[in-house]
Amino acid sequence: MGEHIIKLPDVGEGVAEAELVEWHVKVGDIVREDTVLAAVMTDKATVEIPSPVDGEILWLGAEIGDTVAIGSPIVRLKVAGEGNVTPKGGAKAEAAVAEPPVKLPTPKPESAAPDAKTKPKASSPEAKPAPAISKSIGRTSVAGAPRPEGEKPLASPAVRLRAKEAGIDLRQVAGSGPAGRIGHEDIEAFLARGPQVAKASGLARNDTVEDIKVVGLRRRIAEKMTLSKSRIPHITYVEEIDVTALEELRAALNKEKRAARGGVERPKLTLLPFLMRAMVKAISDQPNLNSLFDDEAGIIHQHGGIHIGIAAQTPSGLVVPVVKHAEARDIWDCGAEVNRLAEAAKSGTATREELSGSTITITSLGAMGGVATTPVINHPEVAIIGVNKMMVRPVWDGTQFIPRKMMNLSSSFDHRVIDGWDAAVFIQRIKALLETPALIFVD
Incomplete structure (x- = not known):
């Protein structure tokens, strides 16, 4: 061997x-x-x-x-x-x-x-305590958990008397004996965690503290957020968008089952492809929004290619897959790429190349997006566009209130690079395109 x-x-x-x-x-x-x-x-x-x-x-x-x-x-x-x-x-x-x-x-x-x-050789004396410790942990790890309603705890009269005198509800005590029988050692272990953990009232006090090591993706997210917030002076601009016409157009386009080029069926469109195309048009007027800021060298890298990061929540945490060259994609191509990258991110199969290289980012919590948020910029980018949830609100049209589908955009900018005026112009341009969605298709 x-x-x-x-x-x-x-x-x-x-x-x-x-x-x-x-x-x-x-x-x-x-x-x-x-x-x-x-x-x-x-x-x-x-x-x-x-x-x-x-x-x-x-x-x-x-x-x-x-x-x-x-x-x-x-x-x-x-x-x-x-x-x-x-x-x-x-x-x-x-x-x-x-x-x-x-x-x-x-x-x-x-x-x-x-x-x-x-x-197999006989275990050394040093190796013997391990099983005992494991057994002890397994026995006490569920202690304090209430028993199912109607289940009577097993205990001797002496144990019941001691629990009564201590004000302990035996239904809150896990027994270590056969069939879950509660012994004096279980009462002692319960009292060691605090005599007021569970009184006969049924309310329990929990004084446990669990130490969770921050590792993996969660640690990367923590480091990235710390870097962004410590280095970038954020300015957040919130504007409401009337997306009634956009939603009507999106629904009409999704009803069409025409095949795209090559016989591949067009994807179902969400809001994101429309927003991406609106951002491409707005960036053509303000290319400085599509930049990376090297604050250590004092250099702004203004990119011609628009690589839009899409913040995606996965079982492991937040990742940002990137739609490369959005300027060269039509609305259906944007939608198909977003769907592909979202699936790869959730399944954990996204590559390094697919998770890096963004020049501007979109963040959205979907239906849980809230009324307004304060997105954190994806360092070293200079802008992030936040999508809030869509709601039907009464809107005054000059003569009456009418129901309209409204949505807020909450967007943050690096104030060292982007002035408040430029941020407002950028978002107002996106607002105009989304509220009149036919303009998105006009070259």
């Missing part, structure tokens, strides 16, 4: 390190070639690390949330044959030098899963 060391591979051009966000294995696991060992994240793209060989996990070189350099050892396997570690140094000696401080203890041979041809 030999050892095989797996190092963090190159996960992207120009990437020097990655954050470990998930382990799919643990020490003692038997893995096969191509089994996914771990997942790392860089630039909001998650990459899975497979095993190149069959073997048994002996050692894991990092904890979730750790930043690991490319080329650093992350897994050590016991494999059939010699492996890639030589007893006279070589790869093994190199690994010993390259390994960063490891928080996870290196398991002893007897703590790993036994080889099929080797008898």
Whole structure:
């Protein structure tokens, strides 16, 4: 038997390190070639690390949330044959030098899963407390949870008397005995968490504190937002838009089932493609809105290509897939690309290229968009357009109130680059295009 060391591979051009966000294995696991060992994240793209060989996990070189350099050892396997570690140094000696401080203890041979041809050795005294601790945690983790209504707790008369004297509702106590029977040790554990956690009134006080490590995409979002808010002086401009005519046009276009070029059916249009095309037209009049500001060098990079980021909520957090060259796409092409990127973002299959390179961003919470928001600019961009929810409101037309579909745009701008007047002109141009949507189609 030999050892095989797996190092963090190159996960992207120009990437020097990655954050470990998930382990799919643990020490003692038997893995096969191509089994996914771990997942790392860089630039909001998650990459899975497979095993190149069959073997048994002996050692894991990092904890979730750790930043690991490319080329650093992350897994050590016991494999059939010699492996890639030589007893006279070589790869093994190199690994010993390259390994960063490891928080996870290196398991002893007897703590790993036994080889099929080797008898398991007796556990050392140091290894015995682990199961007891695990059992204790499992027993108390659900303590304090109310029992289903009508279920009578099992306890001896002495335990019931003690609970009554302490003012404890036994329905709030988890029993560790057979069939959930409550013993004196369960009462003591309950009191240790606070005698007023649950009184007979049925109201419970919860004094627990859970420490949650900020890792993965959530940490990237936190870093990005901190950078944006600390460096960019925001100015937010809110304007209401009458989208009644736009909604009528959108509904009419969606009723048409004509095939687009190549026989591909046109996508169902949402508001976003219309807004994107309106932004393209407005940017043609004010190209400085389509810029990236290098505040360290004092240079504004004004882009000709309009690459619109679409902030999308996923199960893992907020990501911003990018519709590249919106200026060269018609309204249906914009809609199809938005749908494709949204699906890729939600499924976690979006590439680095699809999640980077935006020059201006749209953010929308859909029906939950609120009346007004204060969007945070996607650094180093200089503008972000926020879409609020659409509502039917009474609007005075000069003689009477009539129902109209209204929606607010809440947009933020980098006040170092964009003056308030320029921001207002930009949004008023978008307003005019959305309120008279036929103009969006006029070149």
